[in-house]
Amino acid sequence: QVAKQMTNKSLYICAMALDGAKRVIFGPDEKNDVTISEAVQASTAMPGFYKPARIQGIDYVDGGVQETANIDVAIKKGAELIVCYNPFRPYDPNGIKKDSSKEKKRSRCSGRLSDSGVIEVLNQIFRAFFHARLHVALEQFRQDPNFKGDIILIEPSASDSDFFKLNPLILSNRLEAARLGFRSVRNSIEAKFDEVAEIFAGYGIKMSKVGVEDRFKKITKKGVSDTEIQALLEGRKKHNAFL
Known part of the structure; x- marks a missing residue:
């Protein structure tokens, strides 16, 4: 509600209540009895990396567990132009066009991902899961005759080894x-x-x-x-x- 009062803009943040596995939407006309920082904490509590965020006696985990981008929330709230940024794109080591010896030396992701260990394998699987699910959702919106807006999807290059190697968490x-x-x-x-x-x-x-x-x-x-x-x-x- 504070963000709405200060900017006249509506901010919505999604998380999942661990007990019951129900999506919770934090926003001015939704659940609005928490601070923005608490909502962000709940929304980014990714299982396996962070423990569930306990807020007012309720345990929350990352909203991406149920929906990769929760684009449906924006649409239901009246958004017509939606910009979606997905950093979790699967890496394709064969997609690098410039195959220099310097690039090979710099990147530990060149060649087979399995050669880099279990962490890289899990990283790729994690990215593939979220990426595929997001594109399924986007296709559903594209086929929906009731949605007349535009969705712009922004993703890193599939051959961006720097982006793949970095752990953003x-x-x-x-x-x-x-x-x-x-x-x-x-x-x-x-x-x-x-x-x-x-x-x-x-x-x-x-x-x-x-x-x-x-x-x-x-x-x-x-x-x-x-x-x-x-x-x-x-x-x-x-x-x-x-x-």
């Missing part, structure tokens, strides 16, 4: 995960910029590459510090690193 990796996420979104949109721009234009939103390209160059430059990355990704206009 380790707190110390948060800035690197954000940097790689920014890069993957930029590259994904760049590949279909005209198509995406046309869709956004239909909703009165004008796209521009200028600001994004400037940030992309700064974020990917050699020797950039974590402080600089954080400042750029948070959109700070003034920071000591850039004065």
Whole structure:
């Protein structure tokens, strides 16, 4: 409710109540007796990585357990333009077009994933499960005659070994995960910029590459510090690193 009052925008966060396995939607006109941080904690309590988040006596786990992206919630709330970012795309080591010796040396994901151990195998299976389920849901919405809106799906490249290797659930990796996420979104949109721009234009939103390209160059430059990355990704206009 606070977010609604401050921004006049509705924020919805999904989780699953462990006892009973029912989806819970946190939002201004849904369950609204918790803070945003508590809702985020509940929604990100991924089984196997974090223990269930106990809030007001109820144990919650990641909302992705039942629905990969919960796009249906956005649609039911009246959304017509939906941007879905899925970082969990399966990795294809055979999809790397530039096969240099330097790339092979840098990436431990080159070749067969099974050669990298059980962690990489589980990582791939986890990604394949969420990716396949998401695309099944997207196809259902595409076939639904009652849905007249647009869904833009953004995913990292299937050959992005850096993205695959990084564990986003380790707190110390948060800035690197954000940097790689920014890069993957930029590259994904760049590949279909005209198509995406046309869709956004239909909703009165004008796209521009200028600001994004400037940030992309700064974020990917050699020797950039974590402080600089954080400042750029948070959109700070003034920071000591850039004065």
